[in-house]
Amino acid sequence: MKGTVVIVGLGLIGGSLGLAIRREHPDATIIGYDRNEKEMRLAKAMDVITKESISLKEDVKKADMILLCTPVTQTERLIAEMSTWVISPQAIISDVGSTKKRIMQEANAFSRKGLSFIGGHPMAGSHKSGVSAAKAILFENAFYLLTPEPSVDKEAVDTLKAWLSGTKAKFLIVEPSAHDEITGMVSHFPHIVASSLVHQVKKYHQQQPLVSSLAAGGFRDLSRIASSDPTMWRDITMHNLDVLRELLIQWQEEMSHVVELLDEQNSEAIYNYFEEAKQFRDNMPILHKGAIPSFYDLFVDVPDYPGVISEITGLLAREAISIVNIRIMETREDIYGVLSISFQTEEDRRRGEACITTKTPYEVFIV
Incomplete structure (x- = not known):
């Protein structure tokens, strides 16, 4: 495909999308914008983009596709600002945020102007960050969730998929609220649990300093995602408060059940608890890329x-x-x-x- 793509935010996700688009559509013009000028220059040097943006407001006028690859809170602000700009009626606008309900509500400003906004969430990542970590293969076989505005026609969705075909991702269309419930369960909630495990060890470390040296194996793997960017996770959590609150209440009930099993000293019930968890996990398609970066x-x-x-x-x-x-x-x-x-x-x-x-x-x- 020929045309102009504008990528706003040249981090790991934006950079990887740029590489995937360039691989599949070598004749396309890809303009990159980032508040960090060093990241823009690096993206150009890495051939992630073909041009550095001089004026984002002017660049979006000629864009066939606009990808907002910024943290969710920043994406909200961008949508509010860009909805007042001149954008081609044929342009497709999408984002990559980990939450969708609030983003889609904000994006109503585009639909009121007759513009096509299709929410997006490529469910893949890495323990590394920045455009220097970008890879064209980052999204291969990963699920890429799309939440199009009700006013957006199928042709626009198909065009977006065509632009993103170089990702080799598996596209799924879901409702924004369903998206936030699913990712809340399999991504956002586990991050809170991982962070709480680290906090518990931190408290115990004051009594027994050796615990941090011995926290290897299972603890290391369970808590690894707690090392992710706290600013990003603060914003994601604030965007998905209702879902996470309900999940945490259910988690407290689950832990209360475990305490009951311990109080009862019922070895058979404890065995069944572990066995049921093992059987369910063993039947999950966990080898596919999901919301939590795989290692x-x-x-x-x-x-x-x-x-x-x-x-x-x-x-x-x-x-x-x-x-x-x-x-x-x-x-x-x-x-x-x-x-x-x-x-x-x-x-x-x-x-x-x-x-x-x-x-x-x-x-x-x-x-």
């Missing part, structure tokens, strides 16, 4: 001698298998490896596992 980790049991890490990374490099993180596990709980390697995709992890298994004597584990 495809591989654990390798290696001997402690100089050069062993470079030996393994060298093997992966020769097979052109990219890794995003590598660390030595100083404390091992339920994990038999000492070297932890993180990959961008499940396919990369499978290739890495095959490479290390066939070319070294080391044992490899996935947990």
